[in-house]
Amino acid sequence: MDFTDEERNGLYKAIHTRRDVRARFTPEPVPDTVLARILHAAHRAPSVGFSQPWNFILVRDRATRRRIRESFDAERERSSAMLEGERRSAYDSLKLEGIMESFVNVCVTYDPTRFGPFVIGRTSIPQTGVYSVCCAVQNLWLAARSEGVGVGWVSILSNDTIRECLRLPPHVEPVAYLCVGYVEEFAPKPDLEAAGWLPRTKLSSVVAFERWEGEPGAAWEPLRGALDGAD
Numbered sequence: 001m002d003f004t005d006e007e008r009n010g011l012y013k014a015i016h017t018r019r020d021v022r023a024r025f026t027p028e029p030v031p032d033t034v035l036a037r038i039l040h041a042a043h044r045a046p047s048v049g050f051s052q053p054w055n056f057i058l059v060r061d062r063a064t065r066r067r068i069r070e071s072f073d074a075e076r077e078r079s080s081a082m083l084e085g086e087r088r089s090a091y092d093s094l095k096l097e098g099i100m101e102s103f104v105n106v107c108v109t110y111d112p113t114r115f116g117p118f119v120i121g122r123t124s125i126p127q128t129g130v131y132s133v134c135c136a137v138q139n140l141w142l143a144a145r146s147e148g149v150g151v152g153w154v155s156i157l158s159n160d161t162i163r164e165c166l167r168l169p170p171h172v173e174p175v176a177y178l179c180v181g182y183v184e185e186f187a188p189k190p191d192l193e194a195a196g197w198l199p200r201t202k203l204s205s206v207v208a209f210e211r212w213e214g215e216p217g218a219a220w221e222p223l224r225g226a227l228d229g230a231d
């Protein structure tokens, strides 16, 4: 065990207090040294066949961000039209992006040609390329949390607009559009949980033993008990 208790607790603290932040961004600039540390953490993510298929496009330009924000408005409207009644009003009342308010936007992309076409481990499951980019996003998100920097992932967007605004080459896929900046606070619960949109599932309801919906044999009982306690 080469982590001290304090170091381990620090990692778990980042994991348990990480939040998707859409509101309460402050205009305070994130220093370059901090941004660099956060990007370094992202770049240290695991990747299929060590392909490191990500790029990070930093966007401060307000005109570009406005165009992305317009795409959000259009996509949000489209999503809203899929709902009816109270669910629609609830959806419409949610704050779902901080594109203009955050200090910087970061688009994380996937390049399937990086070190390709043969990438160890990607030959059977091509999606592992995009999974790798998501690992980088999670590293970025956790590192940012430890720096007191908020991150909000916006997926209510048209990828075509992102491609065009950011001049992505045709073979590069946008994976995550992130709003990044200091925030007034990190809420104790996900906004969607606090708003009553969806509840957090119990850990014990998503862990199975030996097979899908497998009932635990006696050997698993202590772990099952510990999972229930962890909720």
Ligand SMILES: Cc1cc2nc3c(=O)[nH]c(=O)nc-3n(C[C@H](O)[C@H](O)[C@H](O)COP(=O)(O)O)c2cc1C
Residues within 6 Å of the ligand: 018, 019, 020, 021, 022, 095, 096, 097, 152, 153, 154, 155, 156, 189, 190, 191, 192, 193
């Ligand atoms: C792939 C992905 C896409 C997401 N897209 C959006 C989005 O468009 N708008 C938004 O407000 N939150 C978005 N989120 C944030 C989730 O709503 C949030 O992670 C979830 O409600 C749990 O809250 P927490 O991240 O604070 O724990 C996205 C998260 C992920 C992982």
